[in-house]
Amino acid sequence: MSLCLQARQLACERDDRWLFEGLDLDIHSGEIVRIEGPNGSGKTTLLKILSGQLSDYHGELYWGGAPMHEVREHFLANLLYLGHAPGVKAGLTPLENLAWYQALSGEQGSESAREEALAHVGLSGFEDVPAGQLSAGQQRRIALARLTLTQRALWVLDEPFTAIDRHGVGALEAQLVAHANAGGCVLVTTHHELTASPVLRRVQLG
Amino acid sequence: MHSSNATIDAPVMSMHDPKGGLVVALNATLKRDLTLMLRRRGEVLNPLVFFALVITLFPIGISPDPELLAAIAPGLLWVAALLAALLSLDSLFRSDYEDGSLEQLLLAPQPLAALGLAKVAVHWLLTGLPLALMAPVLGIMLSLPAGSYAVLALSLAVGTASLSLIGAIGAALTVGLARGGVLLSLLVLPLYIPILIFGAGAVQAAIMGDGVMAHLAILGALLAVALMLAPWAIAASLRISING
Known part of the structure; x- marks a missing residue:
């Protein structure tokens, strides 16, 4: 296809x-x-x-x-869809947020891959800070890390x-x-x- | 990465077939919701505090007469637990709806009914089950006759599971509304009535010394039906809400 x-x-x-x-x-x-x-x-x-x-x-x-x-x-x-709302849980850390998204697509994923994806969007050092304490731009970046983490064509x-x-x-x-x-x-x-x-x-x- | 017929000018990204991995997704959703709820302890405690407060007020408001209280205790405990469970339902999908996680959940290549069921399971684990465990303690306050405590806890544990499942349908339908709380109660309460009747009936029967198995069996049957049908209804309701 x-x-x-x-x-x-x-x-x-x-x-x-x-x-x-x-x-x-x-x-x-x-x-x-x-x-x-x-x-x-x-x-x-x-x-x-x-x-x-x-x-x-x-x-x-x-x-x-x-x-x-x-x-x-x-x-x-x-499909990878990023909507108006970033879909980031304020109560979870960036790593936990990404782990859930990876699991939704059926893969366990690895912690190191998630850390790498976060580093790619400039969030190294914030891996374990609850997303609610990050700025709006940083929360958006957590969502954008999914682009690197998950292989999707569209x-x-x-x-x-x-x-x-x-x-x-x-x-x-x-x-x-x-x-x-x-x-x-x-x-x-x-x-x-x-x-x-x-x-x-x-x-x-x- | 590139498929074999791709030219250099136009590489073609490989596409995935749906991977499955439902177990992984379910585990992760359970873990995520549990983590979130345990980080917002206030929200978890709310229905329990409500339950305790309501039951504490009855002996003060009605009469401290043990015989009178014992006669109405099964109904009181069940009604208060039902309302406490109802109180916590509105938030079931709301935060997911507001921060955009819900649309991501709907776009996951997994059956939505199963993922919804995982969320309901967490709700029951942190609302229904604690209510059921707490009820015997509050029963003492209403001088509930000894011998009915186990039945009370068991009937509530089974009953609140049905309450969570049915309530989640209402919560899914009203998640898109700004003030869906009242509508949610109106939608869901009529469906709660059979569970209330057989739940309170089981405790009543235990006090009278009648057989409780018939009541518990019907509660179990209601749960089985709810388990079978509610996940599909929840999934359909979520789709409708997102469409609005």
């Missing part, structure tokens, strides 16, 4: 207003697709639909050529640059490009200008 997410005639209505209609989208291996649009134009909703979280839409989704509902498990096993990232400092933004952008160059694909919303991405494709909403 090839890495390919397709949407056909996608439409979504919220409060008697069409967020988008007749949207056709093909996302292939090696691409970075950026969803653009003003606030409230349905970027997050579109990402949630494309990551299989919402069922309240019109149109069809295909994963590797097969209808989504038939291959949902395969799709989920290859990344769906909703505003991943929120609260990240300038240095971190550069590193993350490089990571997105490297992922696309390695054959993965990235679907991202951001108000941040992506400068380092030669393969960027834009989808305009609203």
Whole structure:
């Protein structure tokens, strides 16, 4: 099965207003697709639909050529979604947070791999501090460490640059490009200008 | 990493088939929720304190007459334990919903019903089971006749497991609402009534010296049904809540 997410005639209505209609989208291996649009134009909703979280839409989704509902498990096993909320438990340490995410995908993982992933996002020294005591940017970085830790082909990232400092933004952008160059694909919303991405494709909403 | 037909220009990232590993995911979820709850002891103690306070107030408010108290003790203990369990339900999925863990749970390549069941198990372990163990002590305060303590604890242990399972459906349905507490009670309380009847009935029967097995068997049957159906209902409810 090839890495390919397709949407056909996608439409979504919220409060008697069409967020988008007749949207056709093909996302292939090696691409970075950026969803653009003003606030409230349905970027997050579109990402949630494309990551299989919402069922309240019109149109069809295909994963590797097969209808989504038939291959949902395969799709989920290859998807890494980072939402608006980072999904980091304030009461757990960064290491414990990552351990749970690794276990969710069915692997035990190793402590050293998790420490390495945290070091990669600049959190060495904070491994055992409860995440609630870290700053918003650091909590976001815990979530971003999953990009390094878990091998997934399709990344769906909703505003991943929120609260990240300038240095971190550069590193993350490089990571997105490297992922696309390695054959993965990235679907991202951001108000941040992506400068380092030669393969960027834009989808305009609203 | 690259599949064999990949060209240099367009490498293709290898894709994973679903790995399984449900046991790993379940263990990790149990451990995570237990750790989280034990780090927020106040939240764990809340229902227990509520239970103790309510039971303490009854002898003061009604009458210290042991015979009168003994007659109403089974019902009082069961109602207070049920309300204490209900009180703690609202937070079952709420923090996961607020910090985004819930959507990650829904996107895990694991059956959501099983993961939900793990969360409910932790809830019962830290709410229902302590309530059941505490009830005999509070029973003394209500001069509950000797000989019914074991039945009280057992009926509560089995009954609160059903309460947690059924309550979790309501908690999952109302997790997206800002003030879901009242709605949760309205949704769940009617379903709690059979458990209350047979739970309190078991203790009553023990006091009268009747056979308690019939009541306990029905409680067990209710638990079996809840175990079978509730996980699917919880999973479906969570999906609905996330959709809203």
